[in-house]
Amino acid sequence: MSLSTDPVPRRRCLLRLLQGSIAASIAAIFYPVVRFLWPRRATVSGAAEVTAPFTVEELKARYARGEVPPPFNFDNKPCLVILLPDGEIRAFNAICTHVACTVAFRPDKKDIFCNCHNGVYDLNGQPVSGPPPRPLQAYKVNRRRLPNGQEEIIVSRTA
Amino acid sequence: MSHAPPERASPIVWPRSRWWAFLDERLGLDALAHLAEKKRVPVHRTTVFYFLGGMALFLFGIQIITGVLLSLYYKPSPDQAFESVRAIMTEVEFGWLIRSIHSWSANLLIGILYLHLLTTYIMRAYRRPREFTWITGLVLLAMFLAFGFSGYLLPWNQLAFFATKVGTDIAGGVPLVGKYVLLLARSGEEVTGDTLARFYSLHVVILPLATLAVLAVHLYLVQKHGMSIPQPVIRQCGGEDRVPSIPFVPHFLLRDMVGWYVALGLLAVLAALFPWELGVKADPFGSAPEAIRPEWYFLFMFATLEQTPSHVLGLENKQAVVLFFTFVGLMVLLVPFLDRNAERGGSRRVLNFLATWAVCAFIVQTGVGLGLLDFRLTTSVAASGGAAVALALGYLAFPRVAGREYRS
Numbered sequence: 135m136s137l138s139t140d141p142v143p144r145r146r147c148l149l150r151l152l153q154g155s156i157a158a159s160i161a162a163i164f165y166p167v168v169r170f171l172w173p174r175r176a177t178v179s180g181a182a183e184v185t186a187p188f189t190v191e192e193l194k195a196r197y198a199r200g201e202v203p204p205p206f207n208f209d210n211k212p213c214l215v216i217l218l219p220d221g222e223i224r225a226f227n228a229i230c231t232h233v234a235c236t237v238a239f240r241p242d243k244k245d246i247f248c249n250c251h252n253g254v255y256d257l258n259g260q261p262v263s264g265p266p267p268r269p270l271q272a273y274k275v276n277r278r279r280l281p282n283g284q285e286e287i288i289v290s291r292t293a
Numbered sequence: 294m295s296h297a298p299p300e301r302a303s304p305i306v307w308p309r310s311r312w313w314a315f316l317d318e319r320l321g322l323d324a325l326a327h328l329a330e331k332k333r334v335p336v337h338r339t340t341v342f343y344f345l346g347g348m349a350l351f352l353f354g355i356q357i358i359t360g361v362l363l364s365l366y367y368k369p370s371p372d373q374a375f376e377s378v379r380a381i382m383t384e385v386e387f388g389w390l391i392r393s394i395h396s397w398s399a400n401l402l403i404g405i406l407y408l409h410l411l412t413t414y415i416m417r418a419y420r421r422p423r424e425f426t427w428i429t430g431l432v433l434l435a436m437f438l439a440f441g442f443s444g445y446l447l448p449w450n451q452l453a454f455f456a457t458k459v460g461t462d463i464a465g466g467v468p469l470v471g472k473y474v475l476l477l478a479r480s481g482e483e484v485t486g487d488t489l490a491r492f493y494s495l496h497v498v499i500l501p502l503a504t505l506a507v508l509a510v511h512l513y514l515v516q517k518h519g520m521s522i523p524q525p526v527i528r529q530c531g532g533e534d535r536v537p538s539i540p541f542v543p544h545f546l547l548r549d550m551v552g553w554y555v556a557l558g559l560l561a562v563l564a565a566l567f568p569w570e571l572g573v574k575a576d577p578f579g580s581a582p583e584a585i586r587p588e589w590y591f592l593f594m595f596a597t598l599e600q601t602p603s604h605v606l607g608l609e610n611k612q613a614v615v616l617f618f619t620f621v622g623l624m625v626l627l628v629p630f631l632d633r634n635a636e637r638g639g640s641r642r643v644l645n646f647l648a649t650w651a652v653c654a655f656i657v658q659t660g661v662g663l664g665l666l667d668f669r670l671t672t673s674v675a676a677s678g679g680a681a682v683a684l685a686l687g688y689l690a691f692p693r694v695a696g697r698e699y700r701s
Contacts (some may be wrong), residue, residue: 159554166387170362174384 183290184208186215186225190277190285193217202239212236213273213289214246218257225289226259227271237270246270332516332541337526342412343545344552345405346515351553352402353508355560356440359395360497367447369493371486374449375574382571393564399441401556403590406434410625414648418521419628420635426518427629429511431622436504441588443496449489451582454575457492458484460587463598466611467619484577524638584664592662593655594618600661600670621651642685649684653677 187206188196196203197217205212205228214228216239226246228236235250245262246255254262259270276288317323334343366385368377381388410430413419419427446457461484465475480487522536530536539545572582587595598614605613624631632641654677660666661673668676 163557166390167362169386170388170391171365172386174380174386 181209183288184213186213186287186289188215188287189280190217190223190287192284193223193287197241202241204238205236208273208289209291214239214270215275215287215289216246216257223275223277223287224257224259225273225275225287227273229271230266231261231268231270232264232266329542330540332519333538334541334545335520335522335526335536335538337522337536339412339416339523339526342416343520344549345409345412347549348552348556349402349405349409351549351556352398352405353504355398355557356395356402357501359391359398362391363395364497369447369489371449371489371575374447374489375571378448379571382568389568390561390564393567393569394560396569397560397563397567399444400588400590401560403437403441403588406437407590410434411652414628416521416523417632417635417641418523420521420632421629423514423518423521424629426511426514428626429507429514431626432507433504433511435622436500436507438590440496440500440504441590443492443500445588446489446492447496448571449575450572451575451579452572452585454484454577455581455585456587457488460591461488463611463615466609466615468608468612468616471612471615528638586662589659589663593658596658596662596673597670600668600673602670646681646685650678650681653680653684 184207188203193203193215194217203215205214207213208227212228213225214237215223215225217223226237228238230237230248230250230253232248232251232253235248237246237248237253237255240247244257246257246259247253248255248264248266251265253264253266255266255270256262259272261267261269272292273289274292276290277285278288279285313322334340363381366377366381366388368374378392381392383389413427413430442457442460446453461475461478464478465471467474476482478488478491479485480491522533526536527533586592594614597617598611601610601614603610608616628644629635632644634641654673657666657668657673657677657680661668666673
């Protein structure tokens with residue numbers, strides 16, 4: 135039996151054990167707190183497509199009255215639908231690529247404009263002037279004839 | 294702490310590095326370190342009582358942290374309150390743990406505060422010049438009871454709804470101003486969504502701010518006057534400065550922290566084994582649920598309310614009970630001024646007998662509230678009074694057991 139009688143290694147070992155248990159306690163306290171803070175899982179999954187709350191004919195009528203319908207909810211993001219003079223319909227994710235404000239269609243200026251920092255996009259969603267770094271995300275548009283003769287607008291994610 | 298403490302344990306050695314010098318020049322750390330070194334805690338046979346204040350402070354810290362966490366998911370409206378608490382219990386990860394710890398810690402905190410009050414009385418720590426420490430302490434106790442009462446409504450379940458209805462109705466029993474107290478507390482004649490918003494604001498804004506302010510005064514007074522030492526200990530040691538003591542930092546603080554660590558473990562165990570119930574959503578037009586009763590720390594008043602006849606001395610039941618407990622509370626508040634022999638270290642037998650009776654009555658009435666004892670009011674008064682007389686006789690008959698040899 136030749137056990138070391140030097141108290142220093144034993145003291146160091148005890149110190150390491152103490153430090154280890156303090157670290158373990160702190161981890162045990164913070165782990166549930168961090169998990170609690172983390173956002174809970176969304177209960178509604180994102181939609182793949184949505185029907186616009188207006189038909190092509192209604193959109194035309196509103197433009198004629200000088201109104202521009204605001205963006206609507208598609209997959210929890212604002213969706214902007216615009217009707218071009220030639221009858222073509224385009225849809226974009228209305229979140230500005232600069233710092234995520236919601237853009238608006240300006241029929242008189244024939245552009246898409248962001249009020250927050252004066253970002254201007256053309257009607258293809260390409261940035262023209264101001265701070266936006268990338269084009270707006272475009273959506274696919276389908277039309278479906280309704281029994282009453284009007285056409286509804288169906289927006290879906292591309293690809 | 295049965296071992297004999299060193300007469301003067303060496304204070305902590307603070308690291309005085311270049312960083313320390315840099316910070317000290319800007320923040321005055323040396324002055325703080327000096328304060329910490331100076332603070333000492335007397336060591337005698339009731340030193341263990343000194344841990345209760347620190348324990349209450351620790352549990353209050355737990356309440357702040359878990360309360361802030363709960364507020365991240367809680368929605369104070371009658372349409373959403375119950376659902377949001379249900380989501381905390383079922384959807385949010387570890388939400389059940391945070392909420393259960395908040396509820397259990399609240400109950401432990403009130404229990405510790407009751408003990409803190411009792412041990413402070415036993416040590417006669419309220420005597421000159423610490424009267425305001427006693428009074429601010431009682432104000433804090435009242436505030437924590439208000440915390441418990443207001444927090445109880447927030448989950449908007451059937452129990453909470455009726456507890457609030459009954460509790461505010463009793464407050465309405467205060468003579469003369471009762472009607473206005475009730476309207477103010479409920480924000481209307483009934484318990485509605487406005488009551489919930491009011492209790493929420495009280496629970497998370499008004500009471501925390503007020504509590505921190507009063508707590509600051511309480512702690513300042515404790516620092517200013519130092520720990521109170523029981524008179525028999527001072528007499529035995531032959532002077533206050535000859536009572537053995539240990540430095541607060543780190544000796545006492547480390548012992549404090551051991552207690553806190555155990556408390557945290559206990560809270561985790563309680564929360565895991567007995568997660569707090571949610572019950573069913575409040576229905577303002579439903580009947581009161583069966584076996585409804587308040588939290589244990591209000592049970593003694595609840596039981597007294599139940600036992601008291603419908604009319605007492607021309608007063609209605611709730612008016613008489615409210616008046617009685619207001620009177621008792623006032624007497625407790627005035628203890629430092631009622632104990633007129635305190636400074637000379639003279640006897641306080643009358644006060645001690647009444648205090649013993651009060652504690653016995655608290656225990657008996659809590660038993661009645663829990664349904665363990667089937668007593669009428671007269672039985673309760675007699676039983677608690679009898680117990681107090683028995684304890685007093687025991688104290689006179691067995692001085693050694695009662696620890697009176699200190700008086701030699």
